[in-house]
Amino acid sequence: MIRYNEISKTFGKQRVLNDVSLSWDTPGIYGILGPNGSGKTTLMKMLLGMVHPDAGEIQFNGRSIHGQYKYREDLIYLPQIARFPENLTVQEHLALIEQLRGKAPRKQMMIEHFGIGGFLGKSLRNLSGGMRQKVNLVGCFMYDAPVVIMDEPTVGLDPISLIALKELIRMERQAGKIILITTHILEFVEELADEVVFLLEGDIYFRGDLSSLYDQTETTDLEHAIAHILTKKKQTS
């Protein structure tokens, strides 16, 4: 369904992705991990057509996404930083997305799921970081698409909202969706991910399920596994 073929990308002098080939065909939750600047966000933005690869091709449902936009009907995206038109209320903001994308079938359900019904009339500029992230989540999940892309979805969320989010992600997996998540919160990945991809300096360092990662690194948790990879990399370079 999603295929990256030999993708390279350089920003200025920094090579962010180096001949990366990757694909996801089966439903599941996939964690994309790596240190800051390892190319996680770039990889996701490329699938949305926001960042153009210098070399290589990205395919969605067997077709190149280059210059296309209709395929994004099958994608929903949660951006890393929730930036909104400040002069709008929450309700108007959700209506703006609906104006662009069409009627959202799960709007009311998501408003209730994340408990934002009480501040629909509030201006976005007056919302706290956590509240903005909830609005961001509702704006994303009010659509029902087969692929979900989330960039740091837990930022600013309180424990109740975090539980609501995990519940929703599990529901989406059961519904047969491909869910791609980048995050620095390793417990979140450990708890949810079926498989992880570890990016390091623009290359895929590891891809597989968590138990294979633990076996390969001779560790028992994700934190130590990543520390092991990074230390080993430092020693070899």
Added chain:
Amino acid sequence: MIKVIKYSLSDLLRNRWVWAYVLFFWATVFGLHYLRGDGGQVLVSLLNIIVLFVPLISLVFSLMYMYQVREFIELLLAQPVSRWSIFLGYYLGVTIALGLALVIGIGVPILLVGTGVAGDAWMTLIAVGVFETAIFAAIACSLVVRNDNRLIGFGMGLMIWVFMAILYDGIVLLTMVLFEEYRLEGWALAAMTLNPIDMGRVLVMFRMDYSALLGFTGAVFQRFFGTFSGSIVLIGAFFVWVGVPVWILRRRTLKKDF
């Protein structure tokens, strides 16, 4: 694209700066009418405001608005809408809003106090203002896409305005003085079409039959504008002036990494 235009228009028509712009024109037209009385004199005074002030306001306002929009552009780019239609929609939204503000700002007082001179000179003045708005809003939008740093974007925008509104005339005048022994009417005509501010100013002056003020060059201009092909060239030049920055905006938008 229509959806983006509709959204940006509804957003902009609630913007207090757009209404301040309308009020500024009302105050200026009524003020000039009160002080000068004669419609022709009001038009000439307003001409200088239109050719210098409208490009500056269009540039600065569009820069401000587009930098604000850029903040949440990621959210829009993730939707199943083409990248170009988002940017073109915003560009047209800001142009229509400022253009409408200009038409209402000048049109309403003129309808109330009367034109005094031929109505077509007023129509030309408003049309020039709308074209200037479209040109400088397009320049601003392409600067926003080019420069992530808004200080550089604003700096470049103001430099463009200073060049076109002030320096350009000085440079043209200098070439005229340096090469005064040559026939320069053709160059004067070409130099005018290379700057939309000059083009607008000259076009309105000729609609008011003030060409005699420009001496022999004025006669050449009069002959040129008097012909059908001259008018077509001038209208064509305005469209080129809108089209080139829009084309640059499109190129930059499609290549940009967000």
